[in-house]
Amino acid sequence: xxxxxxxxxxxxxxxxxxxxxxxxxxxxxxxxxxxxxxxxxxxxxxxxxxxxxxxxxxxxxxxxxxxxxxxxxxxxxxxxxxxxxxxxxxxxxxxxxxxxxxxxxxxxxxxxxxxxxxxxxxxxxxxxxxxxxxxxxxxxxxxxxxxxxxxxxxxxxxxxxxxxxxxxxxxxxxxxxxxxxxxxxxxxxx
Numbered sequence: 224x225x226x227x228x229x230x231x232x233x234x235x236x237x238x239x240x241x242x243x244x245x246x247x248x249x250x251x252x253x254x255x256x257x258x259x260x261x262x263x264x265x266x267x268x269x270x271x272x273x274x275x276x277x278x279x280x281x282x283x284x285x286x287x288x289x290x291x292x293x294x295x296x297x298x299x300x301x302x303x304x305x306x307x308x309x310x311x312x313x314x315x316x317x318x319x320x321x322x323x324x325x326x327x328x329x330x331x332x333x334x335x336x337x338x339x340x341x342x343x344x345x346x347x348x349x350x351x352x353x354x355x356x357x358x359x360x361x362x363x364x365x366x367x368x369x370x371x372x373x374x375x376x377x378x379x380x381x382x383x384x385x386x387x388x389x390x391x392x393x394x395x396x397x398x399x400x401x402x403x404x405x406x407x408x409x410x411x412x413x
Contacts, residue, residue, distance in 0.1 A: 224375065224393045225250065227297040229257040235304035239286060243294075244276040273342035281337055287311070288318075289337035293344075295375045296330050297384060297393035303370040307333060310364055319356040320364040322371040323349040330371045 232241045241259040246266045254261040262279055264272035273291055280286065288311055292299065310320045319340055320333040329348040334340060340355035356363040373383055381397040388394040
């Protein structure tokens, strides 16, 4: 999924940089090979990782906005990334744009400026992001796209990926995983 999402981000042509943050240093070379910067997460959870990466990006380039895409959304397409970026109008006023996951989480978070609200990923994070924007009196936009609807958390999600994700790298992996899982569950009959 890392390759699917990173490729979509890079191929959109809409971003000035792509940064991957992870506690797994073994993916640093893969990230660089995909044209992305790598930030080693210090291991204190997703929200702290987003804060850490945001601070690192802002210390070197001071972007107008920052967008967080989780890596478990393998259907992401370059056009969707460009459409997200196009929500940034010319007025430069503070803005939060988010996509809701099927379970109430957040599958994309755009913040302008980057620290206008804190990252609050986790259970019911979409509502948490919306409420944070309301408290800060910042305009909030719900972004909807089928590319952002499927995040991979369960075996059922992998099965859904097999229905609609052909052509992604994650599709091939899911197909293999589900074959292995099915074989492990089938009793050996002699």
